[in-house]
Amino acid sequence: MTEPPAFDTPLPHDTSWQPLPPRGALFAAAGAAISMAFLFGVASVVIMLVTQHSNWLLIPLPAAALGALLGAWFGWRRHRLTFWRLDAQSLGVRRGHMWQSESQVPVSRVQHLDLRRGPLERMAGLATLIVHTAGSRMNTVAVAGLAQADAERLRDRLARQLDHDDDAL
Secondary structure, eight states: OOOOOOTTSOOTTTTSOEEOOTHHHHHHHHHHHHHHHHHHHHHHHHHHHHHTOOOTTTTHHHHHHHHHHHHHHHHHHHHHTEEEEEOSSEEEEEEOSSSOEEEEEEGGGEEEEEEEOOHHHHHHTEEEEEEEESSSSSOEEEEEEEEHHHHHHHHHHHHHHHHHHHHHO
């Protein structure tokens, strides 16, 4: 196994935001489609019960289909509008277009790191990097849909910096 690059060695384009790999967008779309279809289906059944509508298939099936389409679009778009960046000071995660959020996790606040890979993620070569930080509010940052090699490289580089900071104390 090759040694990960030193923390001072810049990653290619490490000053610019890196997109998540496109193959993860399918998983994000499928997960959001299932969730939204269930939500729309249950909501339509509740509305039918309240209004005492008698046709049980006329409303819930189209509502679930509409929910699946909307969910797939939102999930795909959210994935395609998520970017990450690692520099010497912090790990950054940027999400969104209209409602943008940007999280910066200073390396000095990182407590420990986890990689999570479910069966579907392993098949697609994807992983979720979970960064646990010091503090009680918003103490984890998860970046889902990373390429497995990127997730491992980020974990190794952040862990190396943690070891370096611990030695300095």
